[in-house]
Structures are given as structure tokens and as C-alpha cells.
Amino acid sequence: MTQLSIRNVVKRYGDAEVIRRLSFDIQPGEFAVFVGPSGCGKSTLLRMIAGLEEFHEGEIAIGGRVVNALAPSQRDIAMVFQDYALYPHMTVRSNITLSLKVAGMAKAEIQRKLDHVAGVLQIGHLLERKPRELSGGQRQRVAMGRAMVRDPKIFLFDEPLSNLDAKLRVDMRAEIKQLHQRLGATMVYVTHDQVEAMTLADRIVVLRDGRIEQVGTPAELYAQPVSKFVAGFIGSPAMNLLSVDIVQGNIALPGSSRWSPEGVASHVNIKADLGLRPEHLTLSDDGPGLQGRITLIEPLGADTLVTVAVADTPLVARLPGDTVLQLDAPIRLAFNPAKAVLFGTDGLRLGAAAAAQTTYVH
Ligand SMILES: Nc1ncnc2c1ncn2[C@@H]1O[C@H](COP(=O)(O)OP(=O)(O)OP(=O)(O)O)[C@@H](O)[C@H]1O
Ligand SMILES: [Mg+2]
Structure with a gap:
């Protein structure tokens, strides 16, 4: 049975439609992550699922039961805002344990759960304080703790880690993932952070202006984004985009081989954007390649990010950390056309399998 079913939901604020006939199903135990730019409707959608926001059309069902008319407390969800x-x-202490007391749980069991989350979240020393005596990050951890002690049908998270420092964020991300694996609970998680989305999600839902732009596993969205919009959201550093001319179905780049991407008919003459992931660009000592000049070197340890100005376009390549590089030096980058994706001027990917099986034309 579907755990969460969202059917044709529409939400308006005044005249503005902020959720636009959106449908989506989440299976039991699934970890779904909603990503998208600020204002695209992520929080609104989550609040609609929680029952905190009324909507104008459509249906939301939890565990097979339509919950449109149910109060938040009747929906068996835990939400971190x-x-x-x-x-x-x-x-x-009371913030975290209130729901357990209300449910009539035994004192010893409440204490055990509290001890556990206080340890995990490193808030043991804060239990007697009030929220106003806490920092933003500490409050966020308390809110996490309040959800973690419960055993709801669905966890809803709205950017729960946004106020934490880098180290704690990574720790908490791991904790949420373990919580998911341990409980097998259904989770819906909203974030701006594409690393969180990639590492946590079974499926990522990319939202744009109140609509779903693409749904897929992290790997699918990474390798086969349906649009430049998705390509820009998934992956860091973002996918490089190089403007190219397709002439009679062929792409010719200066200093590079000419090739005819699969899915582009031989009579086609159009402008397009060639999408190249940073790790798909490699150093080319001889042979074909994109000629450019190094404008920035960012060593990350295992890898180094190199920004190369190719004509007027900066391209970022992820090269092995031990690559010898010099600022301002000329460099030639090769890429595997089979890994490249092509986007039309409308921002959508050309042909479903475009560039997936490319034959070189020398
Ligand atoms: N109470 C409200 N009244 C009017 N408009 C609202 C209200 N709440 C949200 N909106 C609008 O609805 C749209 C969606 O807002 P929402 O908070 O869902 O965005 P979001 O994707 O969560 O953004 P962020 O990433 O910034 O949190 C925005 O354009 C916002 O301005
Ligand atoms: Mg929001």
C-alpha cells in the first residue's frame, strides 16, 4: 500500500497558485527528498501533508486513508520545521518528552528515549533550559529530538539542518540516515543542500514553481537530468554548460572531434548547450580536446577543481589531487561524449537517449 499519496493538489495564496496540480506517491519506508529554489513551494507542500495548511483542490492520503479533513494530531506524523x-x-526536556507523556508511556521508557536522543544530538547539558536560552542550531537539534523520540507513520523534515555548523551537519545527516535505516520509517525531507539530497534520498523530487520538474533516484537525476534546471540543482560543482552549434546533426568544437549525437537527426541545425560534469573532463596531453587557460585552482585533497576558460566559457574540471597545475597556463581538456548531455534552447534535454551512445566522426 502507498504510504503517502498526493493527488492533484492545488494551493493558492490569493490569486497566486503556489502548488499547481501536483501528484506524487511515496512507498512505505521510502526516503523522499524535495529540492528546489526558494519559494517553489516545498514548505507549503510539507505543511499541507502535515495538515497545517488547507488547500483548494485534490487529495492527500496517508496509509490509504484520505486525511484532508483530519487535524494534524490525527495524522500520525512527526514534523521538524x-x-x-x-x-x-x-x-x-518537556519539549522532547511531551508527546510521550501524552501517549501514556512509562517513565523509565521515556527517560531511556530522552537519554538516547540527548546523546545523539549532544544536548544533554541543555535539558533544563527554555528555547529562548538556546542558539539556533541548538533549537534545531531539540526540534529533531522531539521528532526522533516518536514512532510516527511519516517523518516530515523541513531543512532541519540548515542552522548547524559544517561538522554537526554531517554528523546529523548520518544520524538521520541511520534513523531511517533503523526504523524503516517513511520520510519526506526538504532541503536546499544537494549533498543532503544525494546522500539521503531513495528518490529526489525536483520542484519548480509549484510543479514537479523531475522525480528519480539520485543516480538518475545526476546522469539523466530532463532539463538544465535539474542539471543545475543536482551535483556540486554544477554541470558545465557549453554553448554549441549542431550543424546537420553534428557537433564540432574547436580543437575537438566532430561527432553526431544519438537522437539528433542528421538534418538538424540548432544551437544547444552541451552539459559536462566536472569529473567527466580529463587532462588531454595530446589528441583532441577543449583548449583553454587555467583561471582558478581549488585543491580539495583527493581532487582538485580547476576552472578553465574555454573561449569565454569557464568550465570546471575535477582532476586528481596530485595533478600538477599552474595558474594562467594553457590546458587541454578531453571528455567522453557518451557521458555528455545536450539541452535545447528551451532548456530541455534533447532526445531521451541523446548523446548516450555517441559515435565519433573523425
Ligand atoms: N502565508 C502566505 N501568504 C502568501 N503567500 C505565501 C504564504 N506562505 C508562502 N507564500 C508564498 O508561497 C510560495 C511558496 O512558499 P514556500 O514557503 O512553500 O517556499 P519554499 O520552497 O519552502 O521556500 P524556502 O526554500 O525559501 O523555504 C512563495 O512564493 C511564498 O512567497
Ligand atoms: Mg521553506
Whole structure:
């Protein structure tokens, strides 16, 4: 049975339609991550699932039961908000344990759960404080703790790690992933952070202006983005885009081989954008390649990110960390056309299998 079913939902604020006839199903135990730019409707959608936001059309069902008319407390969900929403007059301890007390759980069991989350979240020393005496990151961890002690049908997370420092963020990300694996719980998670999306998600949903732009596994979205918009959102550094002319179905780049991408008919003459992931660019000492000049070197340890100005376009290549590189020096980058993706001027990927099986034309 589908755990969460969103059917043709529409939400308007005044005249503005912010969720636009959106449908999506989440299976039991699935970890779904919603990503998209600020204002695209992520929080609104999550609040609709939680029952905190009414909507105008459509249906939301949890565990097979339509919940449109149910109050948040009747939906068996736990939500961690973007802005924490802690009870200001209660201590951290009470904020975390309130739902367990209300449910009539035994004192010893409540204590055990509290000890566990306080340890994981490193908030043991804050239990007697009130929310106003906490930093943003500490409040966020308390909000996480409040959800973690429960055992709901669905966890809803709205950017729960956005206020944490880098180290804690990585730790908490791992903790959420383990929580998911341990509980086998269904999770819906909203984030701006594409690393969080890639590492946590079974499936990523890319939202744009209240609509779904693409749904897929992280690997699918990474390798086969349907549009430049998705390509720009998934992967860091972002996919490089190089403007090219397709002439009679062929692409010719200066200093590079001419080739005819699969899925582009031989009579086609159009402008397109060639999408190249940084790790698909390699150093080419001789043979064909894109000629450019190094404008930036960013060593990351295992890899080095090199920005190369090819004509007027900066391309970022991810090269092995021990590659010898010099600022301003000329460089030639090769790429495997089979890994490249092509986007038309409308921003959509050309042909489903475009560039997937490319034959070189020398
Ligand atoms: N109470 C409201 N009244 C009017 N418009 C609203 C209200 N709440 C949200 N909006 C608008 O609805 C749209 C979606 O907002 P939402 O908060 O869902 O975006 P988001 O994707 O979560 O963005 P962010 O990444 O910045 O949190 C935005 O254009 C926002 O301005
Ligand atoms: Mg939001």
C-alpha cells in the first residue's frame, strides 16, 4: 500500500497558485527528498501533508486513508520545521518528552528515549533550559529530538539542518540516515543542500514553481537530468554548460572531434548547450580536446577543481589531487561524449537517449 499519496493538489495564496496540480506517491519506508529554489513551494507542500495548511483542490492520503479533513494530531506524523516551532514556555526536556507523556508511556521508557536522543544530538547539558536560552542550531537539534523520540507513520523534515555548523551537519545527516535505516520509517525531507539530497534520498523530487520538474533516484537525476534546471540543482560543482552549434546533426568544437549525437537527426541545425560534469573532463596531453587557460585552482585533497576558460566559457574540471597545475597556463581538456548531455534552447534535454551512445566522426 502507498504510504503517502498526493493527488492533484492545488494551493493558492490569493490569486497566486503556489502548488499547481501536483501528484506524487511515496512507498512505505521510502526516503523522499524535495529540492528546489526558494519559494517553489516545498514548505507549503510539507505543511499541507502535515495538515497545517488547507488547500483548494485534490487529495492527500496517508496509509490509504484520505486525511484532508483530519487535524494534524490525527495524522500520525512527526514534523521538524524550518523554524523549529518549539513550545517557548517549556524546557528542552518537556519539549522532547511531551508527546510521550501524552501517549501514556512509562517513565523509565521515556527517560531511556530522552537519554538516547540527548546523546545523539549532544544536548544533554541543555535539558533544563527554555528555547529562548538556546542558539539556533541548538533549537534545531531539540526540534529533531522531539521528532526522533516518536514512532510516527511519516517523518516530515523541513531543512532541519540548515542552522548547524559544517561538522554537526554531517554528523546529523548520518544520524538521520541511520534513523531511517533503523526504523524503516517513511520520510519526506526538504532541503536546499544537494549533498543532503544525494546522500539521503531513495528518490529526489525536483520542484519548480509549484510543479514537479523531475522525480528519480539520485543516480538518475545526476546522469539523466530532463532539463538544465535539474542539471543545475543536482551535483556540486554544477554541470558545465557549453554553448554549441549542431550543424546537420553534428557537433564540432574547436580543437575537438566532430561527432553526431544519438537522437539528433542528421538534418538538424540548432544551437544547444552541451552539459559536462566536472569529473567527466580529463587532462588531454595530446589528441583532441577543449583548449583553454587555467583561471582558478581549488585543491580539495583527493581532487582538485580547476576552472578553465574555454573561449569565454569557464568550465570546471575535477582532476586528481596530485595533478600538477599552474595558474594562467594553457590546458587541454578531453571528455567522453557518451557521458555528455545536450539541452535545447528551451532548456530541455534533447532526445531521451541523446548523446548516450555517441559515435565519433573523425
Ligand atoms: N502565508 C502566505 N501568504 C502568501 N503567500 C505565501 C504564504 N506562505 C508562502 N507564500 C508564498 O508561497 C510560495 C511558496 O512558499 P514556500 O514557503 O512553500 O517556499 P519554499 O520552497 O519552502 O521556500 P524556502 O526554500 O525559501 O523555504 C512563495 O512564493 C511564498 O512567497
Ligand atoms: Mg521553506
